[in-house]
Amino acid sequence: MGILEVKGVNKRFGGLQALGDVNLSVEENTVHAIIGPNGAGKSTLLNCLVGKLIPDTGSVMFDGRSVLGRTPYEINQMGISRVFQTPEIFGDLTVFENMVIPAFAKRDGAFRMHAFESVAREQDIVERAQQMLEEVNMLDKLHMHSASLSRGDKRRLEMAMCLLQEPRLLLLDEPTAGMARADTNNTIDLLKEIKQKRDITICIIEHDMHVVFSLADRITVLAQGSPLVEDSPENIRGNPKVREAYLGEAA
Amino acid sequence: MDAILLQILNGLDKGSAYALIALGLTLIFGTLGVVNFAHGALFMLGAFCAVTLQRLLSLSFETIDETKTDFLGNPLKVKTPYVEGWFGPEVGGAIIDWAVPLSILVAIPIMIGIGFAMERGLIKHFYKRPHADQILVTFGLAIVLQEVIKYFFGANPIQTPPPDALLGVVNLGSWLGLDLPYPIWRLVYFLFAIVVIGGVFSFLQFTTFGMVVRAGMADRETVGLLGIDIDRRFTIMFGLAAAVAGLAGVMYGPIVAPNYHMGMDFLVLSFVVVVVGGMGSLPGAVLAGFMLGILESFASTTWATTTLPGINQIIIYLVAIIVLLTRPRGLMGRKGVMEE
Amino acid sequence: FTNEPTGSTVTLGFNVPQSGPYADEGADELRAQQLAVEHLNGEGDGGMLNTFSSKALDGTGILGKKVTFVTGDTQTKSDAARASAKSMIEKDGAIMVNGGSSSGVAVAVQGLCQEAGIIFMAGLTHANDTTGKDRKANGFRHFFNAYMSGAALAPVLANAYGKERRAYHLTADYNWGWTQQESIQASTEALGWETVENVLTPLASTDFSSYIAPVLNSGADVLVLNHYGGNMVNSLTNAVQFGLRDKMVNGKQFEIVVPLYSELMAAGAGENIKGVLGSMNWNWQLTDEGSKAFVKSFGEKYGRPPSNSAHTCYAQVLLYADAVARAGSFAPCAVVEALEGFEFDGLGNGPTLYRAEDHQCFKDVLVVKGAENPTNEYDTLEVVEVTPRAQVEYPPNHPMFGGDEASLGECNDGA
Amino acid sequence: MLGLNSKDTMLLIVVAFLALAAPFLLNPFPTNSSLAQFNAGYPDLMQRFAIFGIFAIGFNILFGLTGYLSFGHAAFLGVGSYAAVWMFKLLSYNVIPAIILAVIVAGLFSVLIGYVSLRRSGIYFSILTLAFAQMSFALAYSVLSNPKFNLTNGETGLQVYGDDPQILHREGLPDVPHLFGWAMRDNFLELEVAGWEFTFNNGYYLCAVILLVVFYLAIRLFRSPFGLMLRAVKSNQQRLNYTGLNPKPYTLAAFIISGMYAGLAGGLLAAMDPLAGAERMQWTASGEVVLMTILGGAGTLIGPVLGAGFIKYFENIFSKINDNVLHQWFAFLPDGMEDFMVFIVHPFVGKGWHLTLGILFMLVVTFLPGGLVEGGQRIARLFRRRGKKTDTPDPEHHPKETPHVAE
């Protein structure tokens, strides 16, 4: 029984069957990659996991509890964090403030009326934010307006925000897209390190096979809304069907 | 029965006024995304185009009539309009009489010009600014326009009567055996509204103009990358909207005598209509205009006001609340337009 | 007492609407008040000072102090009016406040002046409450009121249109509208008319078509428009548009009545008011000496005849100054005493009484009608009848005026 | 100090100084000079500055932080005033219960309206709040003032009558709003110094103290995690949701807090002048606070107060300048010139005060996108630049602009 159990999920957009009977089981403390052609439904699947979309049929269980019908923030509070395909950050706030918010969410839950404390005086939170920024190499950008970050930096920031929450399940939708090679490698190292340090399950969507094969313990290939195969990375790399439908020369 | 039909007619008429005002507003507000608090002022300027033309046409020379006296006991100065002097009382009188319809011709270029000037001179700098700033600047502009009109024309309402030929009442129901007397000018207004609405719709529907402007609103930058000069089109759109607002005002003059603050009176209402119709939707604005007009008419009946005292005062807002709570984006709103 | 003038001047506060729909009305009031100040200071031709029955004023200001004035904008909102009046009192040291163009404002400012301890002379306020349930010791009203309109109009209406009439009232849905409607209904019913319906219309309405249309099928043959200002212009215009005036109902010609007229409204309504009956406090066409003197000096200065609210504001400035002069003191309570029960003449409207019990002026009331053939732009109304004062009088404890409970309270000299 | 960092402490001290010294600062001209017209240091206007400052600060907590533009905030102000006057009518003229009830009632009212309106965002939210406020206004103006059930006294405004119960009123207490016998409208000190007159009014100082308290609270709120969350709502609600935070209670709390600020302002208005008019709830009044906030600088701490002062100043000072005053000003000029100047200035003052205000709105927002606060910052920067110029040339401006490059 995995920490995340997706059973028989279907999702239609008008005439389009975006997800067709998806079953997926993610084991605790593993890195599970989902790959597949563009438009296969990977992001849609992720959307169903975090409450952005509600599947037409099927069930999604996280740690034995259903996530369906819960709002995104409840799902996050259950321990699921997500990095989006196009960076979603608080553009009007500074990098530091961006980091502080998830720290509060982690510490105080979905709502707390702390209208008279001062952010600057919450030592634990401030330290936590700085420490995390250091880990992703962004401490020098602490007081920058996050909207004026370059695209790769925005991605790193969003990653850091999610990691700071120490989620039990981290969903990454193409976390290294647009990142410079050096930072991609750093990210891989960072994720590996985090995995080592604490119990975390990672579900990653990525088109960069370097990343996928460096991290994944298991890979599911999605095509046209349904899982094509699920296997270990070695086997996937060797699978001719996958090579033809997806990997091309990269394999 | 007659009473109900009559209220429907009234509602259609009110509705066409609302729809016409909202149509102009939604071009700027719903489509260009500029919160234009000066829209009411444009409507008012339209009405004052008619007032001005009427005044110009009745510019007079004075002759002294010794037989009568004025309020100070001096000999009375009799005024004769120049046009009557030039064309004779018959033709001259008729020209003055037709001042309101004539002013449509005058108002179109004037209002388009005002729209252009307003966009080029002011609004242009505010597309990328927060809505709040747009509110402040257009509100400022509205005040200035109003005060200028007040300075020249005073605060009192000024009658702009329709031509005599369109003055009376027709019985719309005579061929049905019903008694439905209805002012001719209001019918004219209704038809006029339909024509203008139809014209604007087909312009935006059957040309790519509408699509380009919508696209430009959503993402100016990208549209520029595709070689489209969006600024020019925004200016045209503004001119169009100003013309629609102005025409609504010109034709409304005979129904309600123009005064300098008539725009403000309509301003809030027209925003409500546009939003109830749904941001970015032209048909929505028109539909909401007619719907609110008719509902308001029925809420004004004695039956309604005795059942629910004060309902006539709040009906529009009540309906707006209900619509917005049941339909998140108004009647026909498009997603993503001014929802942040 | 508050703002006791110590220097060589005395300051009056003229609080009138300068923005909003009644701005023109306010401007006219202001002109008249300025003229009054000139006359008090001995400039100009003296206007009604020459015809005023009391001769306490001599053109050297008030009690030898030169009169100056400050102005303010009521915006026709009670809040703004009070703010403006307060600034006159607190900042400019005004000893009296005069003017205004709505009953709500009059009542609000009257209350303020009562508390602050200065004299308030109401401008155009027609609701019964101003000198009815909201009467105040420091407040005075020269203008007539809704009850008087009814009392003056009803007989004329009965004469002109007969006693068997069915009236339909459209009434502006706020305090003034209600009191006027109540008064007109009472006085017309007393003469045999029947009231078919009274419909309240929102103040913010501009298009009254949906209120006019039901009139057509109601069986009524008279429409009474208890509206003022823009409301009245629009409702009347709409009624005419719907052909009401050309209609025959119950075998009679359909008629429209506008109980309260003003010159500005009449100008705004244009042709539509031809032949429509209503009432007024005063009109520039009156031919008594006082009126003639006033129209002359106003007309020569501003090139136009004064409106009836201008007349009221002018008269009140003189009345106030005169009371101070007779009392020999600016102290509000002394002024109140001098004005209470004061009988005078020569300010238009014939012999007039400032009644002590409620500070309401009693004088002749005009019934007017829209001119059929105006010879110039100011000649919009013609006087049909001057209703004698006796006919419009009522006891101070009349139920429409707060009954027995209404009281002026104590006069207040302030700090 | 007081849990603020040094910059905020400075700001608070400056505001405190300005507020407490207002009777001096706002009366810079001798009473008999021709410029005395511009003095604003009389009780009523000073009270208004403070009260509308409070109103705008509260509005800014909602709008400046969350970006939710309420177009119906005047409803809370109005409700607060009505509540306060009712307390005067029923209990006594003591302002404490009146102000407390005003805040509570406005708070409850804003729970109701906020809960419903916050189900939508953007312009849809604005129109919902507008609709609620306009309904409140329409009902207060007419229906709720009918003789049978007179809650608001309609057009005239709710006021205290002699026959009101006032059950806690005792002999010896003033018959006007007071703070334990300390009448709001009285002045505790009137100074005359060589042609200058300064009035120290009880009511104003009550308002000023309350203003300082709520300003302090607003600073704390802006710097708090709660304030941060509100700014996050404005920036990216979706991200906030996926970060495990529920935006709803945050925005609702902000809405209620700002509603209570409005109620407080309404209560104070009634406490200074015990009359509550329905126009206080009209959309123009709601629009006014929007304008105040934007004009001063939305999202800044001091901006709304400046904006409120600016608009109230025009309303009360410029509207009172009439031709007579103009003639006095220009009396030193030769006659023809004098008339000409009066002719030129005339349209912009007195009954033309709106025109000036409108022009200033346009100028400020066009040239100072951040409102008056930005104007202040620019001036400050100018001074700083000038001071700095001597040390190092600004490295940021290394390449000179060349004319042939289009922007």
Place this chain on the structure above:
Amino acid sequence: MNVKPDFSKNANMASTAPAFLSVYDMHAYYGESYIIQGISFNVHEGEILALLGRNGAGKTTTLRGIARMDAPQVTHGEIWLDHQHLHTMKSHQAAVAGIGLVPEDRSIIPGLTVEENLQLAQIVEPIGWTLDRLYDLFPRLGERRKQEGVTLSGGEQQMLAIARALARDIKVLLLDEPYEGLAPVIVDEIEKTLIHIKEQGITTVIVEQNAVRALELADRSVILDTGSIVFDGTAAEVLENAELRAEYLAI
């Protein structure tokens, strides 16, 4: 080692082959921040230039500067395209002059369908490929032509953005990270397309984090670091120079 641009050696400014697109001493700002600090380079007609560098190096800024977008503000410098001076133009004029930019965030226009997004590109002359031809190139878009553009999957959006650039008759194609978020097979496809485009005589500037792929495709390469050019030479040179790659590209 620090590789400074050496114009006399690489001699592009004074090269014998006439430059087609030429950037000379460009300086650009975002507000107060000085991003592009005087860069010059040339692109010859029909070649593919790879513009490389780390996150935040200023690649996007450079492309936007060339396309004459409102931000950044180019305060100094000249940009020439085929004897026309772009630096006096607005972005729509530059577009008409022959610039086609595929922005890094794809900028699919909300509210418009796929087809409308393409039609929009064909409103102003010069018109390039027909819609049919574009759908042939990207069949996926043909299938989705009635769908709202922004609901496309990430990869589909990328295709649409490229297709939209080709719908106009452009002289220079500026690609900002075109492979980002694309399945490896699709990257292969697009690579082929780019070669095809090159054969049509269209000049291309490509910004890409997948530097090796970009360099394999490109004729020449320019490397940026914090707003300045640190290398300008042939693509082969970069591939051979391990030091350079390690220092600026981390590969």
